[in-house]
Amino acid sequence: MEVIIQPNNDAAAALVARIVAHDLRSKPQLVLGLATGKTMECVYHQLAQMHRTERLDFSQCRSFNLDEYVGLRPDDANSYRHYMDQHLFNQVNIKPSNTHLPDGMAQDLDAECRNYEALIQKFGGVDLQLLGIGRTGHIGFNEPLSALRSRTRVKALTPTTIQQNAPYFGGEAKVPRRAITMGVGTIIEARRCILLATGESKADIVAQAVEGPITSMVTASALQLHPRCTVVVDEAAAAKLREKEYYRWIFASEPEWEDYR
Numbered sequence: 001m002e003v004i005i006q007p008n009n010d011a012a013a014a015l016v017a018r019i020v021a022h023d024l025r026s027k028p029q030l031v032l033g034l035a036t037g038k039t040m041e042c043v044y045h046q047l048a049q050m051h052r053t054e055r056l057d058f059s060q061c062r063s064f065n066l067d068e069y070v071g072l073r074p075d076d077a078n079s080y081r082h083y084m085d086q087h088l089f090n091q092v093n094i095k096p097s098n099t100h101l102p103d104g105m106a107q108d109l110d111a112e113c114r115n116y117e118a119l120i121q122k123f124g125g126v127d128l129q130l131l132g133i134g135r136t137g138h139i140g141f142n143e144p145l146s147a148l149r150s151r152t153r154v155k156a157l158t159p160t161t162i163q164q165n166a167p168y169f170g171g172e173a174k175v176p177r178r179a180i181t182m183g184v185g186t187i188i189e190a191r192r193c194i195l196l197a198t199g200e201s202k203a204d205i206v207a208q209a210v211e212g213p214i215t216s217m218v219t220a221s222a223l224q225l226h227p228r229c230t231v232v233v234d235e236a237a238a239a240k241l242r243e244k245e246y247y248r249w250i251f252a253s254e255p256e257w258e259d260y261r
């Protein structure tokens with residue numbers, strides 16, 4: 001795991017967008033794993049801008065989102081399909097048929113989960129997976145106690161997550177209780193993972209995920225097992241990390257990051 005600390009939210013999101021752009025230019029058929037949430041909005045905004053101003057080309061790329069709420073139609077304003085259309089897919093030249101999210105309205109949810117896994121495999125697996133982190137330490141919707149080898153499946157959301165997402169739904173009562181999510185095992189099979197966390201509300205959980213033990217109580221900690229995972233944080237989200245100076249030194253000295261400094 002590598003940790004990159006940026007001065008603020010915009011700089012952190014810009015760095016993540018530049019990594020995506022770099023990988024997409026090196027491999028136009030990139031299979032991108034995508035995440036939702038407030039944190040990612042800034043990354044998608046930057047990618048849309050790069051598409052307009054630098055002709056960043058998404059025409060051959062394919063995407064798989066981490067998760068979707070059970071019971072929300074794709075055109076529901078709170079569905080992750082709607083979020084993705086609004087923040088990224090309608091802003092760039094990705095083919096709609098190349099964008100995939102689990103179908104939270106599927107009659108047979110277990111079959112939907114199996115098919116989603118099979119589809120990821122069919123297209124060769126995820127090259128670059130973007131991740132946020134929830135307050136419970138979840139990646140995707142892998143809430144505490146999710147098996148670290150879990151695959152795509154239906155998960156019950158925790159009260160904390162329901163509370164966190166309530167403002168978007170106009171109250172806790174309206175938040176769906178379940179979601180389909182890629183499993184922790186599915187996520188860490190991606191060839192590269194980038195986790196972005198910004199703001200002081202993430203400082204505690206970032207420190208647990210990065211410097212704490214690997215535990216199913218904080219599923220983001222499973223990323224410590226990943227051979228190529230970068231955690232990008234702003235100063236606020238980095239506040240509780242013990243080894244900040246070491247991370248800064250690595251970022252300043254490693255040739256891989258020369259173009260990003």
Ligand code: GLP
Pocket residue numbers: 035036037038039040066067131132133134135138139140141161
């Ligand atoms: C939701 C998503 C997660 C995301 C998290 C963080 O729970 N399922 O994938 O990481 O929100 O959201 P935010 O960026 O709004 O803090």
